[in-house]
Amino acid sequence: MDLKSRLNDPTLFKTDSYIKGEWVGAQTRFQVINPANMAPLAEVADIEAEGAHKAVKAAHQAFQSWKKVSPFEREVLIQRWHDLILENKDDLATLLTSEMGKPFEEAKGEIDYGAGFVTWSAQEAKRLYGETIPVQRAGTRGWTIRQPVGVVGCITPWNFPAAMITRKCAPALAAGCTIVIKPAEDTPLTALALAELADRAGFPPGVFNMITGEAKEIGPVLTGSDDVAMIGFTGSTEVGKLLMEQAAKGVKRVALELGGNAPFIIMDDADLDKAVAGVIHSKFRAGGQTCVCANRIIVQEGVADAFLAKLKPAIEAVKVGDGFDRDVKIGPVIHLEALERIEDLVRDAQDHGGTVLSGGHSLRARLGGAFFEPTLIEGASSASKIWNSEIFGPVASVYRAKDEADILAMANNTPYGLAAYVYTRDIGRVYRLSEGLDYGMVAVNAPSVGSPATPFGGVKQSGIGREGGKWGVEEFTNLKFVLLGDVE
Numbered sequence: 001m002d003l004k005s006r007l008n009d010p011t012l013f014k015t016d017s018y019i020k021g022e023w024v025g026a027q028t029r030f031q032v033i034n035p036a037n038m039a040p041l042a043e044v045a046d047i048e049a050e051g052a053h054k055a056v057k058a059a060h061q062a063f064q065s066w067k068k069v070s071p072f073e074r075e076v077l078i079q080r081w082h083d084l085i086l087e088n089k090d091d092l093a094t095l096l097t098s099e100m101g102k103p104f105e106e107a108k109g110e111i112d113y114g115a116g117f118v119t120w121s122a123q124e125a126k127r128l129y130g131e132t133i134p135v136q137r138a139g140t141r142g143w144t145i146r147q148p149v150g151v152v153g154c155i156t157p158w159n160f161p162a163a164m165i166t167r168k169c170a171p172a173l174a175a176g177c178t179i180v181i182k183p184a185e186d187t188p189l190t191a192l193a194l195a196e197l198a199d200r201a202g203f204p205p206g207v208f209n210m211i212t213g214e215a216k217e218i219g220p221v222l223t224g225s226d227d228v229a230m231i232g233f234t235g236s237t238e239v240g241k242l243l244m245e246q247a248a249k250g251v252k253r254v255a256l257e258l259g260g261n262a263p264f265i266i267m268d269d270a271d272l273d274k275a276v277a278g279v280i281h282s283k284f285r286a287g288g289q290t291c292v293c294a295n296r297i298i299v300q301e302g303v304a305d306a307f308l309a310k311l312k313p314a315i316e317a318v319k320v321g322d323g324f325d326r327d328v329k330i331g332p333v334i335h336l337e338a339l340e341r342i343e344d345l346v347r348d349a350q351d352h353g354g355t356v357l358s359g360g361h362s363l364r365a366r367l368g369g370a371f372f373e374p375t376l377i378e379g380a381s382s383a384s385k386i387w388n389s390e391i392f393g394p395v396a397s398v399y400r401a402k403d404e405a406d407i408l409a410m411a412n413n414t415p416y417g418l419a420a421y422v423y424t425r426d427i428g429r430v431y432r433l434s435e436g437l438d439y440g441m442v443a444v445n446a447p448s449v450g451s452p453a454t455p456f457g458g459v460k461q462s463g464i465g466r467e468g469g470k471w472g473v474e475e476f477t478n479l480k481f482v483l484l485g486d487v488e
């Protein structure tokens with residue numbers, strides 16, 4: 001069945017770019033592929049650098065009035081966008097599963113999660129408070145105000161085609177910024193449907209723009225234009241560094257949500273059943289393709305055998321297949337290149353002392369798409385690729401460690417610092433490990449860490465800035481100090 005006919009509202013299915021309130025096509029188009037069967041889904045406009053310039057100009061013009069719109073009015077529009085997103089949840093999830101592959105129920109969960117940031121930001125628009133500050137000289141007064149930074153260039157990845165857009169765009173709009181979004185080329189359909197819903201919500205033309213096309217053409221327009229004040233990027237550390245370098249020329253603000261290499265620590269006093277359930281959730285969400293997925297599962301040696309004995313059958317019970325099939329927990333990985341990269345990681349882990357306890361193979365031949373078996377590996381050395389890089393696939397890699405000091409040293413032995421997980425029932429360990437882990441977020445006895453109310457972001461090479469909560473909105477503001485003299 002063709003994708004459009006699977007949607008209740010086929011008018012959500014857009015393939016052109018959205019600039020200044022209009023849908024803009026292009027002669028050149030690129031294909032979007034369903035990774036579950038490699039069938040083409042759509043051809044999307046490549047609007048090239050020229051289109052990106054148009055979008056920036058529109059956003060810059062619109063900023064002059066949007067920044068003056070009352071936060072209460074901004075709240076109404078953003079909340080309307082939120083309501084439309086939830087009203088169209090099934091259709092958005094259909095697009096998402098088709099182009100990204102994650103199971104349909106999980107895709108619906110992403111729409112809920114992403115919408116949560118929209119409603120939170122809508123409400124936060126009117127809470128961007130300043131402060132009054134006692135100043136030294138008698139007769140003077142001082143206070144701060146928060147003002148929107150300006151036009152934000154938002155560049156987003158394919159692994160959360162909806163939520164990575166809403167998590168940065170909604171707070172930017174709430175702060176009074178206008179936006180130009182470039183979604184990932186693998187997953188533009190969910191993104192463009194969100195733009196269609198923004199159009200229906202009634203944002204003034206130019207406030208919300210979405211452009212599709214070649215990253216290498218569009219990126220430099222966003223980082224190089226004097227009319228863009230800030231780059232909000234979610235993606236790999238490699239591309240984040242490149243954008244930061246480009247933005248540095250204009251001393252542009254950057255907010256970077258980059259890669260991770262999450263340790264998932266299981267201490268010898270942990271509840272092993274909960275730890276196993278935690279690993280299954282954290283490791284296999286989105287087929288193992290999230291920045292906060294358990295990447296290095298570090299188990300204290302006294303419980304390692306017992307833990308592996310429980311983990312192995314749990315992994316073998318996870319069903320792989322097309323995300324639209326009921327019971328499927330793991331869909332395909334994003335494309336065939338990713339599949340080959342995972343095969344290489346597994347081979348390299350074996351070359352570095354790792355033993356494959358379960359799985360280990362591509363399912364491309366059997367299932368027809370970019371599928372990989374849920375896999376369990378134990379004991380690869382810290383020289384292996386699997387220890388040092390984001391796995392981004394359904395492969396659980398387990399390591400044994402002696403004691404707390406050993407575990408902390410292992411966990412911090414990476415240039416990344418996004419999320420870490422600890423399973424323990426000892427309150428002293430909770431304090432010592434959560435404070436000792438060089439990560440932006442630590443979850444204790446919980447397998448996930450993000451929510452609309454809380455700060456999400458990393459340290460070290462995992463990024464700069466925070467998304468979520470009041471911090472996520474403040475990120476898109478400048479703090480201005482006003483001094484008033486001679487008032488007495």
Ligand code: NAP
Nearest residue numbers: 156157158183184185215219235236239257258259260291
């Ligand atoms: P990516 O290759 O860095 O791409 C991310 C975005 O950047 C895409 O829109 C991509 O466009 C664009 N891009 C690529 N090269 C560019 C360039 N030279 N100039 C401007 N833009 C460029 O990452 P990905 O493979 O999509 O996503 C996976 C990565 O994202 C992982 O490292 C993951 O950890 C990270 N991530 C981090 C978070 C977080 O919150 N910290 C959340 C989700 C994902 P094209 O698609 O058109 O190439």
